[in-house]
Amino acid sequence: MGIFQKSNNTQFASGLFYTLSRLLIITGLLGAALWLFFVGLLLELPASNAKVIIHSIAEHPHMALIGIFSSADYRLTQALMVLSSLESQLLVGLLNVWRYSIFSLVLMTISALLLSRQRLLLLTLLLCLASGALDLQSPVVISVQSLCWLGLHVIFFVGYGYAVHGLFSRSLLGRAKMSLIAYASQSGTAKGLAKKIAQSSAGYCDIKAFGELTPNCLQQYQQLFVVAATYGDGQAPEKSQGFIQALAQCDQGLHNLNFAVLALGDSAYPKFCAFGHQIATMLSNKGAQALHPVQEIDRGHFPSASQWWGRVCDGLGWHVETLNSHWAMASVTENRCLNPLQPHRMAHSLKLRVIGASYQAGDLLEVLTPIKRQDIAQKLKTLGFKSSTKVQFAGQTTPLIDALAHLEWHEQTANEPQALVDLLPVLAPRVYSIASKPNDPEIELLVRRLVKDDGSHGFSSSRLCTGQTGDNFKVSIRSHDSFRLPSDNVPIILICAGTGIAPYMSFLAQRQQMAFDAPIWLIFGEQYQDSGCYFKERLGTYVRDGRLTDLSYAFSRDKAWLDALNPRYVNDVLFAQRDKLKNLVIQHNGHIFVCGSKLGLGQSVKIALGDIFSEHYQFLVENSRLHFDLY
Numbered sequence: 271m272g273i274f275q276k277s278n279n280t281q282f283a284s285g286l287f288y289t290l291s292r293l294l295i296i297t298g299l300l301g302a303a304l305w306l307f308f309v310g311l312l313l314e315l316p317a318s319n320a321k322v323i324i325h326s327i328a329e330h331p332h333m334a335l336i337g338i339f340s341s342a343d344y345r346l347t348q349a350l351m352v353l354s355s356l357e358s359q360l361l362v363g364l365l366n367v368w369r370y371s372i373f374s375l376v377l378m379t380i381s382a383l384l385l386s387r388q389r390l391l392l393l394t395l396l397l398c399l400a401s402g403a404l405d406l407q408s409p410v411v412i413s414v415q416s417l418c419w420l421g422l423h424v425i426f427f428v429g430y431g432y433a434v435h436g437l438f439s440r441s442l443l444g445r446a447k448m449s450l451i452a453y454a455s456q457s458g459t460a461k462g463l464a465k466k467i468a469q470s471s472a473g474y475c476d477i478k479a480f481g482e483l484t485p486n487c488l489q490q491y492q493q494l495f496v497v498a499a500t501y502g503d504g505q506a507p508e509k510s511q512g513f514i515q516a517l518a519q520c521d522q523g524l525h526n527l528n529f530a531v532l533a534l535g536d537s538a539y540p541k542f543c544a545f546g547h548q549i550a551t552m553l554s555n556k557g558a559q560a561l562h563p564v565q566e567i568d569r570g571h572f573p574s575a576s577q578w579w580g581r582v583c584d585g586l587g588w589h590v591e592t593l594n595s596h597w598a599m600a601s602v603t604e605n606r607c608l609n610p611l612q613p614h615r616m617a618h619s620l621k622l623r624v625i626g627a628s629y630q631a632g633d634l635l636e637v638l639t640p641i642k643r644q645d646i647a648q649k650l651k652t653l654g655f656k657s658s659t660k661v662q663f664a665g666q667t668t669p670l671i672d673a674l675a676h677l678e679w680h681e682q683t684a685n686e687p688q689a690l691v692d693l694l695p696v697l698a699p700r701v702y703s704i705a706s707k708p709n710d711p712e713i714e715l716l717v718r719r720l721v722k723d724d725g726s727h728g729f730s731s732s733r734l735c736t737g738q739t740g741d742n743f744k745v746s747i748r749s750h751d752s753f754r755l756p757s758d759n760v761p762i763i764l765i766c767a768g769t770g771i772a773p774y775m776s777f778l779a780q781r782q783q784m785a786f787d788a789p790i791w792l793i794f795g796e797q798y799q800d801s802g803c804y805f806k807e808r809l810g811t812y813v814r815d816g817r818l819t820d821l822s823y824a825f826s827r828d829k830a831w832l833d834a835l836n837p838r839y840v841n842d843v844l845f846a847q848r849d850k851l852k853n854l855v856i857q858h859n860g861h862i863f864v865c866g867s868k869l870g871l872g873q874s875v876k877i878a879l880g881d882i883f884s885e886h887y888q889f890l891v892e893n894s895r896l897h898f899d900l901y
Contacts (some may be wrong), residue, residue: 290378297371301424304364373444374719398426449493454510454545457701457899458634458750459570460499460534467495467579471593477878481512485520493531494558495582500550503551506543506897508550508891509752517552525557530582531564532575542566561585568773569698573664597638599746600624602737603712609801616719617769617804618735619705621712623744630708632753632774633900635715636699639733642857644767646674659687678729701748702732703865703899706806707779716772716804754864755901759786761860765875766842767795770866771804771900777863778812789854791820795840795871797827822847840871841878848882856886868900 339544358362379396451471453464461479468477474497478487488494501507506514531553532691533546550564562585563796593675600622608617622635647657655670663673669689676693684690707712719735720728737743753763755777762781764774771794781790792809796802803809803824812818824837837843844851854860864875880887890896 282287292380293375293378297375299425300364300368300371304368305421305424307364321795329528333603337734352592360548372399390479395437402626403710416598448476448491449495449496450491451477451495452480453497454478454507454549454754455497455503456500456507457499457901458660458748458752459508459701460497461751462748463532463575464497464572465469465535466593466595467497470593471583471588474590480513483513485517485522485524488524488527489522492526492528493535493561494527494548494553496529496531496546496553497534498531499534500536500539500541500543500545504544504548506545507845509718514549514552514891517556520556523557524553527553527558528561529553530561532567532578532580533564533696534567534570534639536662537568542568556576568776571696571698573696573844597746598624600637600713600743602739602741602743604737604811605735605737607735608716608804610862611801612798614721616735616798618716618719619804620717620719620734620737620831621706622715622743622745623712624747625711626710627713627747628709629713629747630749630756631702631704631780632750632773633776634701634703634750635702635713636701636746636748637698637715637730638699640675640697641679641732641733643675644670645670645673646679647723648673649679653683655687655690661688663691678727680729694884699746700734702771703773703776704747705775707776707783714772716769718769723884750899752894753865753897753901755780758859759788761789761791761854761858762852762864764790764792765844765862765866766793767866767871768802769804770871770899773865773874775808780818782812782815788858788860789819790817791822791854792818793822793824793840793843794822795826795866797825799823799825799828799831832883839874841874844875844878844882851882855883855890855895859895861897862890862895863899864901865899872898872900 340508370493376396376399379392379399383392383396449471451464451468453460455461455464455897468475469626475493475790476491480498498510499507511714529550531546531550533543533550535541535543535546543564544566546566554560560571562578565574567578572595579593579684588687602620602624604619604621606619606844608619620639650657652672657669657671660667661670661673663676670691673691674694676697677691678697679694682690682693684693700860702715702717704713705716706712715734717731717734720731722728734743753773762777764777766774771792773790776792796804803823809818809821813821822843823831824835824840824843826838832838837846855862862879864872866872876898883890887896
């Protein structure tokens with residue numbers, strides 16, 4: 271209970287000072303409106319050095335009229351102005367709101383005095399508020415001198431409001447941050463979710479990557495919220511492994527720490543969300559207490575993550591904003607098959623127009639590919655189901671056609687509508703590397719149309735590859751910080767196979783805009799040279815311009831290529847030119863990028879690089895000189 275009580279106290283204090291600062295600003299703006307009104311009165315009335323006495327006319331049954339008396343010597347009335355009903359109601363309203371605002375601010379400041387050590391600052395504010403309350407007596411007497419005082423109050427309230435907000439929010443929220451969001455991310459999904467959680471937390475939480483953490487850091491916090499992606503064969507993401515090793519070797523307990531784990535993974539792999547469970551076990555073994563069981567998330571399913579965060583916050587008594595997923599609408603402007611002679615491995619170059627797109631080379635595009643409603647209706651008609659039939663989906667009652675629009679429906683069938691809904695997986699976004707130059711509103715993707723062993727096509731890839739000009743998809747740009755070009759003028763080695771060449775087209779476009787002249791070496795592998803030289807013309811231009819200094823190919827099934835004793839696989843190129851590779855990386859501080867299939871290219875290239883660099887390999891990993899984007 272002590273943890274929650276402290277959290278509630280700091281939450282109340284931060285809320286109080288936030289409200290106080292904002293009310294100060296509002297009161298100052300209200301005073302500005304009154305100040306302008308009174309200045310207008312003084313300018314309109316003829317008397318010099320006049321004072322304006324504002325008094326409600328008692329004879330009026332609703333006191334809606336206000337008399338404006340102007341006198342130079344307090345005895346002789348030189349002018350009389352009677353405001354209209356509307357004008358008088360407005361002025362009475364402004365005066366009353368001013369008085370009540372001042373009164374509320376006085377009470378809030380007194381309360382703040384009891385909670386804060388900044389006593390002198392708050393006493394100064396209290397004195398100013400008290401003098402402001404005296405400025406508006408009844409009847410109100412306004413002179414040039416009092417207008418100056420009112421103007422000073424206006425400036426003071428607005429300026430002081432901003433000062434109070436900045437000072438107390440920093441101090442109180444800084445003390446309130448007894449919670450940490452820690453993320454372990456490989457491709458950016460976990461990082462993106464962690465950032466959204468931090469944004470919604472209203473300042474309760476710090477946020478750090480596992481690569482920035484040490485076990486001692488955890489001693490500073492009372493709550494830990496982990497967003498952990500599983501990478502490879504149930505492993506921790508590469509930049510998180512150092513923290514995991516340090517935590518395993520740490521003898522210090524974490525008995526004062528409460529934690530909750532959001533585990534991300536892909537259910538298509540056998541060790542689904544394994545790393546999330548591993549970190550939860552390690553924390554429990556160190557004495558930390560689990561607030562909730564590990565929550566597994568399949569392929570970054572956002573609604574499940576949002577529900578988990580809501581349960582966590584409810585348990586802590588926090589009132590925070592709900593997590594929001596930000597999707598933009600993308601329209602297909604071009605769709606070209608780059609290898610039509612390979613029907614089982616067709617690769618499509620797609621261009622999607624996204625207004626206001628902002629991204630860097632290496633970033634990813636998430637794409638949602640729901641079934642078109644007319645296609646759903648036709649399939650339901652074939653099954654004999656009505657589109658309007660009510661079903662339960664995501665905890666709500668909804669028409670069948672609306673539920674199916676959020677599901678991945680291939681050719682599955684069921685005896686009744688609800689059974690069909692329960693059978694289908696939730697529609698998940700697919701992630702593709704961006705191949706276009708940074709911030710180009712026409713985002714280019716290279717999409718392989720998946721053909722499964724049974725001859726069926728991939729759910730999302732088939733919809734993208736058959737997309738027509740004008741078709742719309744929901745998209746979201748995902749930052750990929752671990753797959754970025756180095757900011758200094760050093761060599762880069764780009765290793766890829768198949769559609770893994772996509773991000774390197776963005777790399778080359780970005781590097782063309784920079785004044786760097788360090789070598790760029792692209793090593794690309796595919797099956798056949800006639801149909802697999804993607805972006806051949808564009809790459810040729812980069813070679814002629816000197817931007818791409820080396821281009822090495824490896825075609826694994828091309829007879830003419832292999833008969834000429836050319837390299838068959840990417841690894842053949844690496845081993846054949848290992849001295850050149852080591853010179854660029856070790857002697858000239860080069861960076862290596864690897865993009866392609868995790869099971870094919872990824873595993874073999876890691877083994878090859880480990881062999882070539884031997885004792886230097888771990889140094890390159892720890893200093894972020896090896897970058898992997900594997901799928």
